[in-house]
Amino acid sequence: MALSEIQVKHVARLARLRVESDEIAQITQDLDRVLEYVAQLSQLDTDTVEPTMHVMGLAMPLRADEVKPSLPVDAALKNAPDPRDHMFGVPRIMDGGDA
Amino acid sequence: MNSGYDVIIGLEVHVELKTQSKLFCSCSASFGAEPNTHTCPVCLGMPGVLPVLNEEAVAYAVKAALALRCTVHPFSKFDRKQYFYPDLPKAYQISQYDQPLAEYGAVPIIVDGHVVKEVTVRRIHMEEDAGKLNHLGIRLGDAKGSLVDLNRAGVPLIEIVSEPDMRSADEARLYLTELRNVLSYLDISDLRMEEGSMRCDANVSLRPHDYVGSLEDLPRVEIKNVNSIRNVQRGIEYEVARQAELLARGERIVKETRGFDDQNGRTYSQRSKEEANDYRYFPEPDLPPLVLTQEAIERVARSLPPAPTVLREELQQAGVTAKEAEIIVGDRALWEYWREATTHYEDKRQVTNWILSDLSRLLNAHGDTWLTPRVTPAALADLLRLIANGTLSGRMAKEVLDRMYESGATAAQTVEAMGVSQITDHGAIQAVVQQVVADNPHVVQDYLNGKEKALGFLVGQVMKQTKGQAKPDMVNAILKGVIADYAKT
Numbered sequence: 001m002a003l004s005e006i007q008v009k010h011v012a013r014l015a016r017l018r019v020e021s022d023e024i025a026q027i028t029q030d031l032d033r034v035l036e037y038v039a040q041l042s043q044l045d046t047d048t049v050e051p052t053m054h055v056m057g058l059a060m061p062l063r064a065d066e067v068k069p070s071l072p073v074d075a076a077l078k079n080a081p082d083p084r085d086h087m088f089g090v091p092r093i094m095d096g097g098d099a
Numbered sequence: 100m101n102s103g104y105d106v107i108i109g110l111e112v113h114v115e116l117k118t119q120s121k122l123f124c125s126c127s128a129s130f131g132a133e134p135n136t137h138t139c140p141v142c143l144g145m146p147g148v149l150p151v152l153n154e155e156a157v158a159y160a161v162k163a164a165l166a167l168r169c170t171v172h173p174f175s176k177f178d179r180k181q182y183f184y185p186d187l188p189k190a191y192q193i194s195q196y197d198q199p200l201a202e203y204g205a206v207p208i209i210v211d212g213h214v215v216k217e218v219t220v221r222r223i224h225m226e227e228d229a230g231k232l233n234h235l236g237i238r239l240g241d242a243k244g245s246l247v248d249l250n251r252a253g254v255p256l257i258e259i260v261s262e263p264d265m266r267s268a269d270e271a272r273l274y275l276t277e278l279r280n281v282l283s284y285l286d287i288s289d290l291r292m293e294e295g296s297m298r299c300d301a302n303v304s305l306r307p308h309d310y311v312g313s314l315e316d317l318p319r320v321e322i323k324n325v326n327s328i329r330n331v332q333r334g335i336e337y338e339v340a341r342q343a344e345l346l347a348r349g350e351r352i353v354k355e356t357r358g359f360d361d362q363n364g365r366t367y368s369q370r371s372k373e374e375a376n377d378y379r380y381f382p383e384p385d386l387p388p389l390v391l392t393q394e395a396i397e398r399v400a401r402s403l404p405p406a407p408t409v410l411r412e413e414l415q416q417a418g419v420t421a422k423e424a425e426i427i428v429g430d431r432a433l434w435e436y437w438r439e440a441t442t443h444y445e446d447k448r449q450v451t452n453w454i455l456s457d458l459s460r461l462l463n464a465h466g467d468t469w470l471t472p473r474v475t476p477a478a479l480a481d482l483l484r485l486i487a488n489g490t491l492s493g494r495m496a497k498e499v500l501d502r503m504y505e506s507g508a509t510a511a512q513t514v515e516a517m518g519v520s521q522i523t524d525h526g527a528i529q530a531v532v533q534q535v536v537a538d539n540p541h542v543v544q545d546y547l548n549g550k551e552k553a554l555g556f557l558v559g560q561v562m563k564q565t566k567g568q569a570k571p572d573m574v575n576a577i578l579k580g581v582i583a584d585y586a587k588t
Binding site for chain 2: 014016054056058059060061062063064065067068070071073077084085086087088089090092093
């Protein structure tokens, strides 16, 4: 088996998925089989093939820099569980952020 | 400073581009609006929406890259950077990972008008900004929760990453100053660190002289989001001292992110980076690659304004000192004022003196900037002409300038309204001088006995009687002549 239980726990943590300890072994086994299946692609010789960045094969469509009306604030906050002062209330953050 | 290690500093600078609309949607990108009034399904991260790239943001980014002497790649792509944080509604940021817009540029470090070093710009990429968190509580650590404003989410950013080429806090300051100078002439960003339109993260590590590993393996501390160039310098200074003390005690430096407290000048631990940096980048499936033709890149290159180094040279050729040139180049509006004033008046040295002393003083006193000076360059030139033709002494001109600044009137109008005009008539000055000499025989005797200061008193009397309008060098010459005649009698 290529995948370790530690790796599975790590990936679960990154994805904020709760994984019970009695599930780990089974998930590791399942995930490993998925990876094994995909790994078949490695058998192909792709040395002379350009990497595929995008399946559409288009160049980037661009948009003129023009402002169009935004949503009304009430609509923007409509699905928010804890709207306060026209903002999205969120629970206390334990960790630092990114930019 | 301890000679047992080198200070290694690399800077990551985020610059908000001042486009009208956001990077991937048509919401306004302007700063300071009511919370969440600039949002739409795209920047709120609703399911099923698609980003469409803003062409102006690309143009601005290319401009910045070329001005920083980077190679702009005709082919670049966007990637998803995944992390969970409440200011990021999609739970990923659209950024550029392994194929950024531009690479390998340089920013000169300028000391006394000379390039002493070039810092390599490793890469420049485009990405979207995150929203803004307002913490309920004094500090993040004891906040009860946060309120999220997503107006900023999706505003276009460029991230400018330097190589770890800087060796002191001072070099970091000079890098940032010149980086901001270069960008300021492109008109692509407000570049206001206090408003967050320019943000800097500093990576600081100490490399002991006996260290043999690679720079990447050195434990590195990242100081996040400092709000002024001065504070970046202070933060680095503190961090260098802190790490040096740890090394001296034989302790390990932990790789981590630290914040900067500008009240006490210290950095403080925010979180350990051991696991945090697993962003699982992958190509953004909603955006095809960005393809730029060589022709389009060259068109932008041709439209670039002169670099600050070129402006410095022009200033120094005009007789401006290196220190003065740094002040002028460091403020684009001031540079433009200087350039215009010198087209109206050819003594550039004189123009520089008046701009940097009296006009600067007036601007500061009134809380104005060079964007809104109340005396135009042409009006300043007119005033200087009145000095040159003898109508005003330098001292009188200062008073006239003060009045001009208040009233917005021209130099000629102000001179007329104030009733000031320099007395250059020899006979008129001589008459006053003779009177002063006759009235002060003891002082004249003191002067003749070698008391040089006595002359100053007599000059003062003449100036007082002429309400300060007599031409000072004429007063001096005539006074000496009259005293000489007096001595003979």
